[in-house]
Amino acid sequence: xxxxIITGTKEIELIRDSYLNKxxxxxxxxxxxxxxxxxxxxxxxxxxxxxxxLESRLPTNKDEEWRFTDLSPLIEINFQLGEKSNMERNIHxxxxxxFIIPEAKESRLVLINGIYTPEWSDVxxxxxxxxxxxxxxLSAPQKEKIEQYxxxxxxxxxxGAEPCPLTALNTAGLNDVAVIWVNSNAVVEKPxxxxxxxxxxxxxxxxxxxxxxxxxxxxxxxxxxxYGTIGNNCAYLxxxxxxxxxxxxxxxxxxxxxRESEAGFHLGKSAIAQARDSxxxxxxxxxxxxxxxxxxxxxxxxxQTETYLxxxxxxxxxxxxxxxxxxxxxxxxxxxxxxxxxxxDDSARTVFNGRVFVPxxxxxxxxxxxxxxxxxxxxxxxxxKPELQITxxxxxxxxxxxxxxxxxxxxxxxxSRGLNERDACVLLIDAFASEILQRIPVPSLSEKLARCxx
Amino acid sequence: MTTAVKTLxxxxxxxxxxxxxxxxxxxxxxxxDIIRMISAKKNEPQFMLDFRLKAYGQWQKMTEPTWxxxxxxxxxxxxIVYYSAPKQKKEQLNSLxxxxxxxxxxxxxxxxxxxxxxxxxxxxxxAIFDSVSIATTFxxxxxxxxxxxxxxxxxxxxxxELVQKYLGSVVPVSDNYFTALNSAVFxxxxxxxxxxxxxxxxxxxxxxxxxxxxxxxxxxxxxxxxEGASVSYLEGCTAPMYxxxxxxxxxxxxxxxxxxxxxxxxxQNWYAGDEQGKGGIYNFVTKRxxxxxxxxxxxxxxVETGSAITWKYPSCVLVGDNSVGEFYSIALTNNLQxxxxxxxxxxxxxxxxxxxxxxxxxxxxxxxxxxxxVKMGPKAAGARNYSQCDSMLIGDNAEAxxxxxxxVDNHSAKVEHEASTSKIGEDRLFYFAQRGISEEDAVxxxxxxxxxxxxxxxxxxxxxxxxxxxxxxxxGTVG
Numbered sequence: 001x002x003x004x005i006i007t008g009t010k011e012i013e014l015i016r017d018s019y020l021n022k023x024x025x026x027x028x029x030x031x032x033x034x035x036x037x038x039x040x041x042x043x044x045x046x047x048x049x050x051x052x053x054l055e056s057r058l059p060t061n062k063d064e065e066w067r068f069t070d071l072s073p074l075i076e077i078n079f080q081l082g083e084k085s086n087m088e089r090n091i092h093x094x095x096x097x098x099f100i101i102p103e104a105k106e107s108r109l110v111l112i113n114g115i116y117t118p119e120w121s122d123v124x125x126x127x128x129x130x131x132x133x134x135x136x137x138l139s140a141p142q143k144e145k146i147e148q149y150x151x152x153x154x155x156x157x158x159x160g161a162e163p164c165p166l167t168a169l170n171t172a173g174l175n176d177v178a179v180i181w182v183n184s185n186a187v188v189e190k191p192x193x194x195x196x197x198x199x200x201x202x203x204x205x206x207x208x209x210x211x212x213x214x215x216x217x218x219x220x221x222x223x224x225x226x227y228g229t230i231g232n233n234c235a236y237l238x239x240x241x242x243x244x245x246x247x248x249x250x251x252x253x254x255x256x257x258x259r260e261s262e263a264g265f266h267l268g269k270s271a272i273a274q275a276r277d278s279x280x281x282x283x284x285x286x287x288x289x290x291x292x293x294x295x296x297x298x299x300x301x302x303x304q305t306e307t308y309l310x311x312x313x314x315x316x317x318x319x320x321x322x323x324x325x326x327x328x329x330x331x332x333x334x335x336x337x338x339x340x341x342x343x344x345d346d347s348a349r350t351v352f353n354g355r356v357f358v359p360x361x362x363x364x365x366x367x368x369x370x371x372x373x374x375x376x377x378x379x380x381x382x383x384x385k386p387e388l389q390i391t392x393x394x395x396x397x398x399x400x401x402x403x404x405x406x407x408x409x410x411x412x413x414x415x416s417r418g419l420n421e422r423d424a425c426v427l428l429i430d431a432f433a434s435e436i437l438q439r440i441p442v443p444s445l446s447e448k449l450a451r452c453x454x
Numbered sequence: 455m456t457t458a459v460k461t462l463x464x465x466x467x468x469x470x471x472x473x474x475x476x477x478x479x480x481x482x483x484x485x486x487d488i489i490r491m492i493s494a495k496k497n498e499p500q501f502m503l504d505f506r507l508k509a510y511g512q513w514q515k516m517t518e519p520t521w522x523x524x525x526x527x528x529x530x531x532x533x534i535v536y537y538s539a540p541k542q543k544k545e546q547l548n549s550l551x552x553x554x555x556x557x558x559x560x561x562x563x564x565x566x567x568x569x570x571x572x573x574x575x576x577x578x579x580x581a582i583f584d585s586v587s588i589a590t591t592f593x594x595x596x597x598x599x600x601x602x603x604x605x606x607x608x609x610x611x612x613x614x615e616l617v618q619k620y621l622g623s624v625v626p627v628s629d630n631y632f633t634a635l636n637s638a639v640f641x642x643x644x645x646x647x648x649x650x651x652x653x654x655x656x657x658x659x660x661x662x663x664x665x666x667x668x669x670x671x672x673x674x675x676x677x678x679x680x681e682g683a684s685v686s687y688l689e690g691c692t693a694p695m696y697x698x699x700x701x702x703x704x705x706x707x708x709x710x711x712x713x714x715x716x717x718x719x720x721x722q723n724w725y726a727g728d729e730q731g732k733g734g735i736y737n738f739v740t741k742r743x744x745x746x747x748x749x750x751x752x753x754x755x756x757v758e759t760g761s762a763i764t765w766k767y768p769s770c771v772l773v774g775d776n777s778v779g780e781f782y783s784i785a786l787t788n789n790l791q792x793x794x795x796x797x798x799x800x801x802x803x804x805x806x807x808x809x810x811x812x813x814x815x816x817x818x819x820x821x822x823x824x825x826x827x828v829k830m831g832p833k834a835a836g837a838r839n840y841s842q843c844d845s846m847l848i849g850d851n852a853e854a855x856x857x858x859x860x861x862v863d864n865h866s867a868k869v870e871h872e873a874s875t876s877k878i879g880e881d882r883l884f885y886f887a888q889r890g891i892s893e894e895d896a897v898x899x900x901x902x903x904x905x906x907x908x909x910x911x912x913x914x915x916x917x918x919x920x921x922x923x924x925x926x927x928x929x930g931t932v933g
Contacts, residue, residue: 013530064521068861360850375865378832382862386871389855393847401871403830403862 002414004270014274019058019075020165022155024050026081032115037143039403042174046150049171058164058171059095065164068351068383069293069322073267076112077235080112081173082205088125096228103442104193104224107132107175113207114195115176129186135212142181149214150177153243153271153299154451164295170208170241180223184216184247191222194266197365198229198236206237213243215250228288229264235252237265244270247280248302254282255440256451260289262317269295271378276302278333283439284448286313286321296325300362304333311340312436314453315348319421329362336367341436342427344373344380351375351383357392358397366391369399374432376405376425429453456870459552459578467725470695473560473665477536477584482668484531486510489638492537496607496641501837509627509637516631516801522794523639523823523855524763534701536639538669539586544751551804557588564692577657577688578603582673584666585641592656601654601685602647606674609645616647620678624707624744624771632703632738632765636672640705643673648683648714657686657913664693664735670701677707679714681747686717688916693725697733699762704739712747712774717755720768721920724760729818731790741768742798745777745806753780754797755911755919762791767825769798772806772834782908787820787852794827796843796857798921801834801867810841811907813922816852823855830867837867845875846904848897857924898925 028050033039058075059066100108106125109132116134123132133136138146154163178194189272196209217223227238237258246252252272260266266289273282286292298307313321327336328343341352356367367388373382386399406428414424433453480491489510493503541555561581578592587605596603602613627637644660662670679685693700702724708716718741727734727850736758743752754768763885770779771823781797794897799808808828816822845854856873876902887895902909902921909917 020507023468039682087882093652255673363850375862375867378865380865382860384860385858386873387857387877388845388873389853390847390875391851391853393850395847395877397875399856399871399873401858401860401869403869405865405868448931 002319014357016270020053020056020169021141021420023079024053027169029207030081030175031145032175034136037148038138040145040299041150041317044083046174049168051166053165053172056168058165062390066322069320072216072239073291075454077204079204079237080208080429082201082207082236083206086152087305092353099195099226099228100192101193101224101442102444106192107167107190107194108195109133109178110197111176111209112199114196116178127186129179129183130188131179132192133179135179138179138181138403140193149243149245151243153273154297155246160272164269164274166239166267167236167241170210170269172238173208174210175324177212180213182215182219182221185218187220188222190297191224193226194222196225196227196240196347198238200229200231201235202234204235204334206239209240209241211240213252214245214249215252217247217289218249220251220414221249222253224255224257224442224445227266228259228261229261233261235263237267239266239390240268242268242270244272244280246272246274248275250275251279252281253441254280256282256284257445258284258286258288258294259452262288262290264289266292268293272298274298274300274302274307274320277304278302280453281307281308281310283310283436284312284323286315286323287438287449287452289319291320293322294324296323300327300328300329300331300334303331305331306335307337309336309338309340309434310439312350312433313342314433315343315350316345318346318350319348320351324353326355328357328358330364331361333367334362334365336365336369339436341432342373342382343376343433345376346381347377347379349381349383350417353385353387355387356388356397356399358392358395360391363392363394365395367395367397370377371401373401373403374406374436375403376429399403457917464692467695469564469692469723470543470725471563471885473556475554475556475665477538477666478541479535479656479666483534484534484536484639488536488676490779492641495537497562497612498610501614501618502855503608504620504629506638508645509634512628513631513634513638516628516634517756518631522765522825523792523821523857524765526718526763528816529701530679531635535666535668536670536672537641538584538666540583540588552732553589556879557583560586560663561661577659579734580605580644580661582642582659582660584669584671586666587642587644594694596635596654596656599655599760600653601647601652602645603658603786604645604678604932606643606645610725613647615693616677616678616850617645618860620676620707620709624694625705625742626707629740633705633740636674636703636705636740640672640674643675643704645675646685646687651682653683655686656809656856657688659688659690662689662691664702666701667694667696667698670703673704675706676715677703677718679710679716682714684715686719686743688719690723692723692736694735696726696772699734699736700895701736701738706739706796708743708752710745710747711742713749714747716743717753718743718768719755719916721923722760722764726760726789726791727762729789731762735748735760735763736762736925737766739766741759741766743768743779743780745772745774747769748774748779750774751778751780753782753911755908757912757923758783758785758793758795759923764795765795766795767798767801770803770808771800772808773802775803776805778805778806781808781810781812782911783812783903784813784908784924785822787817787822787870789818789820791820793821794825796824798829799839800828800829800831801837801839802831803834805836807838810839810843812843813905813908814822814843814845814846814854815848815901815904816854817848819851822857823857825857827859827861828871830862830864830869832863836866837864839869840873843873844904845873846901847875847877901925902922
């Protein structure tokens, strides 16, 4: 603990939650930051975020944002910060095979426990006008500009909710950042695969991966962000933050796959800033983790921006998957189209909260949001809250939510064609899921995920 | 905005007059002595005083909720007069003739004549003035069918066992901050009891009037429909124009047993404050119905046009198998009004069904939020819900929000929710103009078209009145 920060009576006030502090202390112990310009930037960000974490506490289900997702199981576990030194011995040489995507074989960036691992990455297929790597190897002019991008998207949202302390915790422990930087007018043909792996240790550990994506003016990029783990049964926590800048007239297709093991806790945040005429598509698929939460925040900051959000959550067992999305418009002629689907089996639970803020300036907004949930077992549970906050009058906004089980007549129809009950159900579930999976721009990945769901 | 329109907008609130009548008022503030005083004034049985004191104890431990999407300066609960009654010449009134004529005139002016021969149609009225019930009409006629319709203070004297059995059984004292406050200090309200198998022969209605400028109104309504009974009940409310804000924190409880049905309609037109948002009623109300028996039904219909701030969620707890809950709402806000309203449908029994139709209209600088909860319990097999909440924005300073919460713990349940937001488009107004219909008329036609689903649910006489009220409130908001 940095004693110089805390003095006298402020002490009690600041330390409201010892748990976040415990994690914070570990972040402070492990600093790989070097003494150069980037090192100074990271140190400065860490410092600011440290104050923020000290002033906040771990959210409880008394906080509206966390009402249905209880983080108290975390408190019982004493997580240590995952270290790079002892991870190599746990990795089998062929462990990576299962994660390789043929389309992105030569455009792969691997981070293990949040640290860039060049020996596993392969960026040989990348052309000159795009940078794929970590923050320390950026070119000098890029290093100068990075300050305006890293850690600057998040702003207080209009509902007055405080910035999430977990995001601050990630920043407070910044050691490395995966960076994708596409120069203006560059069209990246190959999808870029960022693989965040948690690699197991004997004791519970946590890692805080960080990603920064910059698509400059009129550029185009396909991105696959994947969270996975290699061989561990021990509890672990991933607290990831991704920032994406989509500049004027640029396009980013973002596919986010979360396949943590069932021992894992996954807390993720994606913040996207969109400039005028930009297009951003997010297709997220959540399959893993004992408890997962994804905060997806999109800031439309220019006119005629388009945002397409697709989501699929498939959970079973005792899993809990939570998606909180927020689209904050601020300029006229914006488009938002969101479809989020959940399939819930066994005693699992999903939470969905989708917000759309349309302030007065955002006239002629066209926003549609739909949340559909399929419950497969009597103990499956769903909490959903699609939210609209509108102050502009010349807008078209709608939202909808449905919750149901498989239609009995649909199953009957298939059975009357000679399918057995199981196959009939599987076929219907596949059809429900494929509406989202088909929107993944990488064919091999959508096939692979379809197999996971069966 | 044309001048004709402007004069229409600036139409004064029709019910804003004050009745000059001597009032029996207790000192400001709230403490145990005040509660004892209210209880003593009403000559209540001991259990009632205990109930109040317990509620007061709980209220002190609670804090005011901050989650609604409304803003207002903190309320000083010690600056409110908790009991104010017009002075009557006699302690006990035996007939309507003995009621102070000033009071009768007041209600006459509000369009609620209390003398029975003057009443049109088939409606019995309980008139509540500040903290007490003035008169209840058609009591004898209703009694012939065994229907009890009286003020709750009267019910406490004559049917204490019924009150004791049901009071607080649907809305627990500590349900929220304002129910606890209401339970401690409520002064009057209506009590309705429909015995087994009786279909109430006439519409029942209660008219609430706040007169005193420093009083808060804390009324309590309790309606019980026994097996196979049915009743349709309507409430209306108005208040004079004062510069200060007044608190109205009511609690309404409904209970239906097997096969019973209650239809509860509200036309709320409290004083909404002026264009600058000065004055107006804070309407913080808890309304809840319990479908206790099988096949029972509770239907809420509300037309919310008044109040500076509305905070109100008429809810249904569907316990009995096959029971039905309905919620139809129109919430209209203009100028600086704020409304956070909606419903809760809690499905507990098997095959329970609920429907929510909510229409929000926000004009001027107002804020209109729909907040709803649909909860399917683990035992609510085959439960169904359909919700639709539409918002209409008039002018680009108005705000419309929806916060629907859906919680499903049962895989055989089916929930559908839809919401949309729109405005009165130029093209529509143009279409009307083509046909020689003025902008004003066009807007009021579009609004009543938008609200038709809900207006259809109101008893006929009131539907026409509510429709008129909506167009009156909206006049001049377009143009």
